[in-house]
Amino acid sequence: MPTRFLAAVAAALALVAGPAIASQPMGFDEARHLLVRTGFGPTDAEVRQFAGMTRERAVAQLLRDVRTAAVTAPPVWVSDSAPPRYPRSGTATEEERKAFTRQWIREGLELRAWWVQEMLSTPSPLTERMTLFWHNHFVSGQQKVRFGRLMYAQNATLRANALGSFATLLHAASKEPAMLIYLDVAQSRKGQPNENFAREVMELFTLGEGQYTEQDIKEAARAFTGWSLDRDTGQYLFRPGIHDTGVKTVLGRSGRFDGDAVLDVILAKPQTSEYITAKLWREFVSADPDPREVKRIAQVFRDQDYDVKAALRGLLLSDAFWAPDNRGTLVKSPVELVVGTLRQLEVAPGAALPFAVASAGMGQSLFAPPNVKGWPGGETWINSNTLLARKQFLDRLARTDDAPPPTAMTAMTDAQGSRTASEFMPAQQRVPKAAVAPQGAPDEDKMRAQRFVQQVDRGLRNVQFDAAQWVARRPGTTPEAKLRAAQALLLPLAPVTADRPHGDIDAVAFVRATLLDPAYQLK
Amino acid sequence: MDRRAFLRSAGALGLARAAAGPLAVFGAAQVAVAAAPAGAHYGKLLVLVELKGGNDGLNTLVPYTDPAYYTLRPKIAIARDQVIALSDRAGLHPALAPLNAIWKDGQLAVLQGIGYPEPNLSHFRSIEIWDTASKSEEYLQDGWLTRAFATQPVPRSFAADGVIVGSSDLGPLAGGGTRAIALADTEQFLRRAKLAQPGAAGRNKALTHILKVESDIVQAASHLEAKAALETEFPAGGFGNAIKTACQIIANPSGVAAVRVTLSGFDTHANQPGTQARLLAEVANGLSALRSALNELGKWDDTLVLTYAEFGRRPKENQNSGTDHGTANVHFALGGRVAGGLYGAAPDLTRLSGDGNPAYALDFRGVYATVLDRWWGMNSRDVLGGRFAPMPFIA
Numbered sequence: 030m031p032t033r034f035l036a037a038v039a040a041a042l043a044l045v046a047g048p049a050i051a052s053q054p055m056g057f058d059e060a061r062h063l064l065v066r067t068g069f070g071p072t073d074a075e076v077r078q079f080a081g082m083t084r085e086r087a088v089a090q091l092l093r094d095v096r097t098a099a100v101t102a103p104p105v106w107v108s109d110s111a112p113p114r115y116p117r118s119g120t121a122t123e124e125e126r127k128a129f130t131r132q133w134i135r136e137g138l139e140l141r142a143w144w145v146q147e148m149l150s151t152p153s154p155l156t157e158r159m160t161l162f163w164h165n166h167f168v169s170g171q172q173k174v175r176f177g178r179l180m181y182a183q184n185a186t187l188r189a190n191a192l193g194s195f196a197t198l199l200h201a202a203s204k205e206p207a208m209l210i211y212l213d214v215a216q217s218r219k220g221q222p223n224e225n226f227a228r229e230v231m232e233l234f235t236l237g238e239g240q241y242t243e244q245d246i247k248e249a250a251r252a253f254t255g256w257s258l259d260r261d262t263g264q265y266l267f268r269p270g271i272h273d274t275g276v277k278t279v280l281g282r283s284g285r286f287d288g289d290a291v292l293d294v295i296l297a298k299p300q301t302s303e304y305i306t307a308k309l310w311r312e313f314v315s316a317d318p319d320p321r322e323v324k325r326i327a328q329v330f331r332d333q334d335y336d337v338k339a340a341l342r343g344l345l346l347s348d349a350f351w352a353p354d355n356r357g358t359l360v361k362s363p364v365e366l367v368v369g370t371l372r373q374l375e376v377a378p379g380a381a382l383p384f385a386v387a388s389a390g391m392g393q394s395l396f397a398p399p400n401v402k403g404w405p406g407g408e409t410w411i412n413s414n415t416l417l418a419r420k421q422f423l424d425r426l427a428r429t430d431d432a433p434p435p436t437a438m439t440a441m442t443d444a445q446g447s448r449t450a451s452e453f454m455p456a457q458q459r460v461p462k463a464a465v466a467p468q469g470a471p472d473e474d475k476m477r478a479q480r481f482v483q484q485v486d487r488g489l490r491n492v493q494f495d496a497a498q499w500v501a502r503r504p505g506t507t508p509e510a511k512l513r514a515a516q517a518l519l520l521p522l523a524p525v526t527a528d529r530p531h532g533d534i535d536a537v538a539f540v541r542a543t544l545l546d547p548a549y550q551l552k
Numbered sequence: 553m554d555r556r557a558f559l560r561s562a563g564a565l566g567l568a569r570a571a572a573g574p575l576a577v578f579g580a581a582q583v584a585v586a587a588a589p590a591g592a593h594y595g596k597l598l599v600l601v602e603l604k605g606g607n608d609g610l611n612t613l614v615p616y617t618d619p620a621y622y623t624l625r626p627k628i629a630i631a632r633d634q635v636i637a638l639s640d641r642a643g644l645h646p647a648l649a650p651l652n653a654i655w656k657d658g659q660l661a662v663l664q665g666i667g668y669p670e671p672n673l674s675h676f677r678s679i680e681i682w683d684t685a686s687k688s689e690e691y692l693q694d695g696w697l698t699r700a701f702a703t704q705p706v707p708r709s710f711a712a713d714g715v716i717v718g719s720s721d722l723g724p725l726a727g728g729g730t731r732a733i734a735l736a737d738t739e740q741f742l743r744r745a746k747l748a749q750p751g752a753a754g755r756n757k758a759l760t761h762i763l764k765v766e767s768d769i770v771q772a773a774s775h776l777e778a779k780a781a782l783e784t785e786f787p788a789g790g791f792g793n794a795i796k797t798a799c800q801i802i803a804n805p806s807g808v809a810a811v812r813v814t815l816s817g818f819d820t821h822a823n824q825p826g827t828q829a830r831l832l833a834e835v836a837n838g839l840s841a842l843r844s845a846l847n848e849l850g851k852w853d854d855t856l857v858l859t860y861a862e863f864g865r866r867p868k869e870n871q872n873s874g875t876d877h878g879t880a881n882v883h884f885a886l887g888g889r890v891a892g893g894l895y896g897a898a899p900d901l902t903r904l905s906g907d908g909n910p911a912y913a914l915d916f917r918g919v920y921a922t923v924l925d926r927w928w929g930m931n932s933r934d935v936l937g938g939r940f941a942p943m944p945f946i947a
Contacts, residue, residue, distance in 0.1 A: 123822040123872055172676060316757070358756045390720070400677060402691055408761040409693070409727060413772070414720050414734035416765050420747040525751040525763065547751060547762045 054081045057517065062356055065521065065552045066313055067091055067345070068154025070369025073503065073518050088345045092338045095192045096156045098185070101147040104139040107181040113263040115175065129175075131477075136177025138481075141385035141395045144184065148368045149381060159191035159337070160184065161364065162312055164395075165403035167202040167234060169211035171396045179263060180396050183207040195305060195335035196296050200289060203230065204265045206258050212401065214256045218271035222250035227291075229401050235295045237304040241280060248277040253288040302331040306340055313344050315355045316407055322347055357521030357551045360410045363391035365552065366419060370426065370544070373518065376494045383488030391418045411550065420545055426494055427541035500536040508532060512539055522548045592704035592928040594809040597802060598697075599842070599857045600724065602812060603835065605819030606675065608828060608865040608875050609882030610899070613662055616643050620901035624868045628825050628875070638662065639894055647829040650836040651884070654843060660886045661945035663919060664896035667880035667912025671863065675819070675877075679862035683723040685917050685936055694727035696920055696935060697810055701730050704930045706809045711775030712768065714810040715801050718794040723812060731768040737793075738778045738800050745773035775806045784845040787837040791815045795838040799845040802855075809928075813838075818861065822872035835859070839886065846888075853888030856927050856946065858919065866908050867901050879905075880912040883919070885945045895943055915940055922946050 055063070060079035064071035071079075079087050116129045148157045164187055171180050183205040190198035202208060208226070209215040217223035227250035231241045255272025258265065277286045282294050295301055306327040310318040326343035333339040349355060361369065367388045371378065378384060385395060392415045398404055503514040512530030520543060527542035528534055543549065615621045616632045617640070635643030636652055642662075644651065654660040670688035672678045681688060685696035694702070697714055706713040714725045716734040725732035735741035750767035754760035780803035786796040794813040801811060815834060820827050839857065846852040864881030880899050886892075899910030917940040924932035926946040933939055 120871060126822065126872075170676075173674065354756075358758050360758050360762070392720075400680060400691065405693060405727075408758055411762055411765050412722055412726075412732060412734070413765055413769050414716070414722065416762070417741075417744045417747065417769065418720075421744055424747055522755060522759070525754070525759070526749040545747060545749065547749060547754070547759060547766060550762050551758055 052083055055084055055087060056080055059084070059351065060087065061518065062351070062521070063087055063091075063345070064154075065369075066350075066359075068158060069148060069365055070371075070373030071154075071518075072373060072375060073514070076518065084346060084351070088342055091153075091155050091345075092192065092342060094153050094155075095159075095338075096151070096153045097189045097191075097193075099143075099147045099188060100151055101143060103143055103181055104136070104177070106136060106139075107178045109178055110262070112261045113176045113179065114260075133171065133175045133177060137171050137180070137396060138382060138385075140171075140177050140181055140184075141389075142380065142382035144395055145364070145368065145385045145388070146381040148364070149371060149377070149384075154372075156188065156191055160188045161362075162309075163187040163191055163198065163202070165398060165406075166308070167198075167205075167208065168398050168401050168403045169205070169207040170398055170400075174207045174210050176263065179205075179207040179210070184396075192337045192341070195330075195337055195340075197335075198337075199234065199292055199296065203234075203288070203292060204256060206263055206265060209256060209258055209265065214253055215258050217250065217254050217256070219251075219254045219273040222247070222254050222273065224250040226250075227253055230292070231295065233402060235301045235304060236298060237300060240298070240300045240304075245279050248279050249286075249291045251275065252277050252279070252286040252291040256288050296335070299327070299331065302327040302335065302340075306330055306344075309340055309344055311407075313341070314347065314350050315358055319349055322349060357548065359552050360407055361550055361552050362404070362406060362410060363388040363393035363415070363419070364395065366391070366550070367422065369552075370423065371492075374426070374494055374499060376426075376492055378488065378492050380488050383485045386485045387418075387422050387489065391415045391422070416550075419550065422489075423544040423549070424541065425489060426492060427496060427537070427544050496537040496540040500540060508536070512536065515540065516543055519543050520546065520548045521551050524548055592700075592706075592930045594704075594706050594710070594928065595807065595854060596927055597808070597851065597855045598810040598923055598927065599798065599802075599855060600810065600812040601835070601839070601857060601859045602719075602723065602814040603818050603831075603859055603861040604679075604814050604816040605861070606678075606863045606865055606877060607818040607831075607859075607861050607881065608820060608824060608878075609664075609880070610865065610867055610875075611824070611828060612645050612648070612832065613638075613664060613882040613898075614643050614645065615641060615898050615901070617641050618898075618901060621867075624901060626869070627873050628869045642894060642898060645829070645832050647832040648836045650833075650840040651886075653840070654886055655892060658892035659843075659888060659890050660884060660892045661890050662894050663883045663885060663914060663943070663945070664894065664898050665880045665910070665913025666883050666896065666916050666919065667864070668915055668917070669912075671879040671909070671912075673863065673877040673879075673907075675862050679723070682860055682862060682916060683726065685920055695722065695724035695730075697724040698726060698728040698730045698732075699935045700924055700928070700930065701809070702728055703934045704928070706731070707807075710807045710809065711801070711804050712772040712808050714812070715772070715798075715808050717797050717801070717811060717813045718790070719812075719814040725810070725812070729764070731771070733768065733772045735797070738776055738797055742773050742776065742778055745769050748773070775804045776801060777804065780804075782845050782848055784841055784848055786841045786845075787834065789834060791834045791838045792841065795842050795845075799842065799849070802846065802851060803849055820865070820874050821870065821876060822874040824869075824874045839884075843886070856885065856887040856890065856923065858923070859884045860916070860919075867899070867904060867910060868908050879909040885919070885922075889946065891945050891947055893945070895945055914943070918943055 057076060057080045061071065061076045064075055064079060116126045151157050167187065169183060174180055186201050186205055190201060212226035212229055213223040214226045224246050227246045231246065232238050251273040255268050257268045272287065274285055276283055279286060279291050279294050280298065284290065303323055307318040307323045310323060326340060329343050330340040344350060367384050392410060393404060500511050500515050503511040505511040505514050509530050509532045512534060516524065516530060524543060524546045525548050527546040528539065611628065611630055614630045614635045616635045622629050630645055634646045636646060636649060637643040638655060651660060668681065668688060672681060672688055683695050684692035686692040701713045712733045713731040716722055716725060716732065718736050720734055722732050722734060748766045748769040750770050751763045754763050777800065780800045782799060786792045798811045798813050801808060815831060817827065817831055842857065843852055846855050860883055861881060864878045865875035866878040870876055897913040901910065904910055917936050920936060921932035921940040922942040922945065924930050924935055925942045
């Protein structure tokens with residue numbers, strides 16, 4: 030009896046973790062977990078396709094299928110060749126300023142719509158998740174950069190290197206014009222080095238706080254002088270005339286370093302690979318990185334020339350990634366919630382912009398992270414305001430009957446739409462913001478902003494989702510089995526408030542309750 | 553005559569505080585302290601008014617005898633005969649006339665030269681510095697009120713720790729475990745709150761957090777009424793509505809510790825005079841209505857109203873009859889127990905920095921220390937991470 034008991038325990042353990050299982054097919058729940066964590070809300074078909082694979086094979090396939098370019102065509106203006114010029118403070122007329130503001134806001138909207146569309150249609154959700162990860166790592170924001178095409182260029186660089194070498198990415202992202210503007214390197218010159226980028230590159234992009242001194246920052250800032258922009262093309266340009274050619278001492282190494290040399294000094298530090306690995310752990314595995322595991326995976330990451338795929342393979346095949354205790358413990362970001370819901374419910378909206386705006390209303394406005402530290406994420410995604418915004422979005426999607434009468438609906442969406450739109454518009458931006466809280470006489474910009482709010486609103490309302498049809502397409506031979514399959518796909522944990530499936534629940538009400546369940550916010 | 557009626561008539565007669573004398577004030581304080589919960593005195597309300605975009609302080613409190621002021625602003629200066637003189641050197645923008653009654657009652661403190669070292673001129677970054685009470689180079693996650701409420705919890709019986717009206721960023725209430733509610737309109741909030749679903753403790757930390765927020769929403773919704781009966785007439789427009797919503801929230805008998813309202817549009821890079829006059833009139837009319845409604849509710853003596861903004865504006869006007877981002881600024885503190893008067897020092901316009909901005913006289917964290925130490929009776933050092941001298945506008 031004890032022997033049999035031990036054997037049973039061993040078998041049970043082997044079923045949840047350990048190398049024995051790696052040669053077994055994952056099954057539905059594990060496949061779902063892998064795809065939710067590395068993508069945006071998988072469909073039932075996608076989960077089932079992966080369920081028959083081993084973990085190794087599934088991870089290999091995800092990493093093999095990554096892309097380096099978007100499938101969605103970008104807005105045409107990204108290849109504009111006019112010199113990027115800001116209106117000159119003091120001399121530009123108000124009309125010129127307004128026109129400039131209108132243009133970059135319009136570009137920002139088109140850019141957000143483009144990226145959300147790419148997330149909705151990409152065959153490699155992992156590519157977009159990693160691009161988003163780097164967007165929140167090598168942060169720049171359109172609030173300061175303004176030019177849409179510079180934000181686009183940076184996004185393309187992040188995607189091209191998203192699953193390549195972190196070392197290559199670090200060099201490339203640091204020289205992106207958007208970064209040079211955002212962290213003031215473009216204004217730095219010999220004799221008057223600006224320390225902003227030098228500080229953030231060590232604190233946020235590579236080593237992490239406490240791994241360098243103030244003196245390291247001062248010296249590194251000297252090395253980055255000369256990194257500049259070509260005024261006519263907006264491209265990166267090295268200007269030897271303003272570069273400090275003297276000897277610098279950074280992190281204990283001395284030499285006539287330029288910016289690239291300093292980045293290489295930083296990359297040689299093991300802390301860099303550990304810092305990045307820990308951040309990837311928080312993105313993909315759990316909120317609390319295991320220091321020993323991080324060290325182990327970071328070593329592989331560094332040994333393989335900072336190959337991001339090697340780090341991800343290590344993380345996705347770690348025991349912690351698969352531990353049942355770690356499932357359903359991460360909060361979906363607004364973009365994951367919005368894109369994931371549409372993908373999972375197999376809804377293809379006509380226009381992506383309303384969904385970019387919806388995400389902004391929940392606290393994640395793409396191309397406009399709050400500051401150089403990016404969105405803090407995790408539990409901070411959820412407060413009373415953002416949670417109600419999430420629920421209202423889900424409610425609106427799931428609700429097909431008993432819609433409020435048109436007047437109430439209009440009032441509600443106007444208020445929500447206005448709030449969302451104003452949230453969406455960066456604070457510096459003066460024109461449409463005044464418009465979304467109308468005061469005084471209407472003007473062109475005000476009407477433009479109102480039209481925008483209405484357009485967004487229509488986009489959200491026009492989404493066709495038929496919950497009954499969707500449930501009917503679930504696998505299973507009985508209504509109850511179909512509901513069970515629906516819930517297993519949508520929730521990472523047992524529901525908190527939604528009913529468990531039983532035979533005579535209305536399918537539409539069931540889907541709505543499941544989407545509104547607190548557990549739906551988790552992945 | 554009950555206390556509420558007494559204060560109302562005292563206010564109406566211009567007798568409040570200064571005129572009514574120290575005994576009446578002391579009496580009111582006793583009542584408030586007795587009614588307040590144990591620990592910090594959250595029976596005393598804080599109302600924050602954000603003047604988003606960076607209000608131009610120099611045309612708010614005008615140094616009308618300073619020739620440098622008129623030299624720097626040939627087009628947009630407020631003429632000497634237009635200002636509402638508060639002293640022989642400083643006067644209010646004429647659009648702020650409705651505040652004059654509060655000033656005369658000795659309940660309006662004007663705080664001059666508010667700023668911080670190494671000022672940042674980005675809207676985003678500088679408001680974050682104000683909201684988190686951080687140093688210029690320091691990034692903090694939690695708002696300063698969030699940290700205060702973590703140090704000294706607000707009683708669970710309150711409808712919420714704080715309510716943000718008409719804006720979706722939680723500002724000083726961001727982060728942490730604060731029970732912060734953001735709403736634009738009470739009725740709309742109550743309608744949407746029906747989607748919230750509190751549950752038992754979650755199976756993991758993230759789920760527990762979500763369930764807590766769901767519960768906060770439900771609790772706030774259960775205490776708020778959409779239509780508190782108030783006789784005060786609120787000004788039309790967005791800010792008047794926000795003040796009205798704030799008063800409906802304050803009217804709930806279970807209490808909130810802090811309310812924040814926002815008026816946007818102060819980023820006046822061009823054609824400042826008309827825009828700022830309109831906005832300041834909204835502020836003054838809104839604050840006047842707020843005082844009237846709080847007197848009606850018997851809460852004016854237990855309320856401290858503070859204005860704030862990310863920064864002030866540059867003394868020298870630009871070529872578009874506007875002003876660019878600046879540093880030191882003017883702010884208001886008002887309430888039944890505020891010691892009215894001018895505080896701090898007017899900026900020295902003959903000594904501007906390389907980018908044309910004046911030095912600050914008072915650190916904004918000293919204003920927060922006044923709230924924490926003197927208004928709520930807690931230790932500001934625990935919250936602000938350092939010692940900042942409270943200011944005497946609260947005795």
